[in-house]
Amino acid sequence: MNTFINSPTQKKHFQNQIIYIKRDDLLSKNFSGNKARKFHYYLAHEFPHLQKVVSYGSAQSNAMYSLSVLAKKQGWKFHYYTTHIADYLKKNPHGNYKYALENGMKIHIEQNTPTPSTEKTTLFIEEGGRQKEAEYGLEILAKEIEAWKKEQQIKELNIFLPSGTGTTALFLQKHSKNKIYTTPCVGGVNYLEKQFLMLEKDKNFHPKILTPSKKRHFGKLYRESYNIWLELQDKMGIEFDLLYDPHGWLTLLENPQIFEKPTLYIHQGGLIGNESMLARYQRKYNENI
Numbered sequence: 001m002n003t004f005i006n007s008p009t010q011k012k013h014f015q016n017q018i019i020y021i022k023r024d025d026l027l028s029k030n031f032s033g034n035k036a037r038k039f040h041y042y043l044a045h046e047f048p049h050l051q052k053v054v055s056y057g058s059a060q061s062n063a064m065y066s067l068s069v070l071a072k073k074q075g076w077k078f079h080y081y082t083t084h085i086a087d088y089l090k091k092n093p094h095g096n097y098k099y100a101l102e103n104g105m106k107i108h109i110e111q112n113t114p115t116p117s118t119e120k121t122t123l124f125i126e127e128g129g130r131q132k133e134a135e136y137g138l139e140i141l142a143k144e145i146e147a148w149k150k151e152q153q154i155k156e157l158n159i160f161l162p163s164g165t166g167t168t169a170l171f172l173q174k175h176s177k178n179k180i181y182t183t184p185c186v187g188g189v190n191y192l193e194k195q196f197l198m199l200e201k202d203k204n205f206h207p208k209i210l211t212p213s214k215k216r217h218f219g220k221l222y223r224e225s226y227n228i229w230l231e232l233q234d235k236m237g238i239e240f241d242l243l244y245d246p247h248g249w250l251t252l253l254e255n256p257q258i259f260e261k262p263t264l265y266i267h268q269g270g271l272i273g274n275e276s277m278l279a280r281y282q283r284k285y286n287e288n289i
C-alpha cells in the first residue's frame with residue numbers, strides 16, 4: 001500500500017529560542033501526525049485476511065479518527081468502544097467524532113473495555129495505539145530526523161515531544177542517537193514511567209521525563225494553555241494541537257538548558273481535534289479578551 005513521504009523540518013524563533021519543528025502535521029491531509037506514524041505498519045503491509053478493526057477510548061480521540069481513515073483506506077469495518085458520549089456531542093457531532101462517523105465508524109457505548117478478539121479477521125488496537133507495531137513507523141521517523149541532522153551538519157540534537165501513552169517518545173528514543181525529552185500530559189510522571197516499562201524493560205532506552213511545574217488535567221481548559229497556543233500561532237504561523245502541545249511547550253520552556261543544543265520539537269498533528277477544543281476555549285475565554 002502507499003506510504004507517505006518525509007515531512008518537512010522548519011527553523012523558527014520563539015521566546016528568544018531557536019527551535020526546529022518537525023512538521024508531521026503536514027504528512028498528509030487525512031492521515032497525519034504521530035497516529036500516522038504509529039499506524040504506518042498497517043498501511044505499509046498487506047492484510048488480506050482482515051475485515052474489521054476494533055479499538056476503544058474517548059469519543060473525541062485523535063487515534064479513533066486516524067483508525068477510521070485507516071479502516072476506510074483498507075476497506076475494513078471499524079468498531080469503536082467508548083464508555084460515554086456527552087449529550088452535546090451526540091446532538092451536535094463535531095471534531096474527530098464527526099469525521100470518524102463520516103468515515104463509517106460504528107460506535108458502541110459500553111462500560112467494559114472490549115477484549116482482544118481471537119478471530120483472525122479482526123485487528124485489535126489498544127487505546128491510543130499503544131502497541132509494538134507502532135515501532136515500525138517510529139523507526140522511519142528516527143531515520144528521517146537522522147538524515148536531516150546530517151544534511152544540516154548538526155552534531156548533537158535534543159528532541160522534545162509531549163506524551164500521552166508515551167509510545168511515540170519511547171520508540172523514537174529506541175531508534176535515535178539523540179536525547180529525547182518528554183513530559184506527561186495524561187497522568188503523572190509515574191504513570192508515564194509505567195507506560196514506558198510496558199513497552200521496554202531496559203530503562204536505558206527510556207526518554208528523559210521532564211516534570212511539569214504544574215499538574216494539568218488532560219482535556220481541561222487552562223488560560224495559560226490557550227495563551228501559549230495563540231502565541232505559538234502568532235509568532236511561528238503554526239497551528240499546534242490544543243490537548244498536548246500547550247502543556248508540552250510550557251514545560252519545555254521551563255527547561256532552557258535543553259536549548260543549549262540545537263532542539264527539535266515534533267509536531268504530532270491532532271489538528272482535527274482542535275475543532276472541539278477551540279469551541280470550548282472560545283466559549284470559556286473569548287468574551288474576556
Ligand SMILES: *Cc1c(COP(=O)(O)O)cnc(C)c1O
Pocket residue numbers: 033034035062063128162163164165166167168169241244245268269270
Ligand atoms: C496521540 C497524541 C499524542 C500522544 O502520543 P503518545 O504516543 O500516546 O504519547 C501527542 N500529541 C498529539 C497531537 C496526539 O494526537
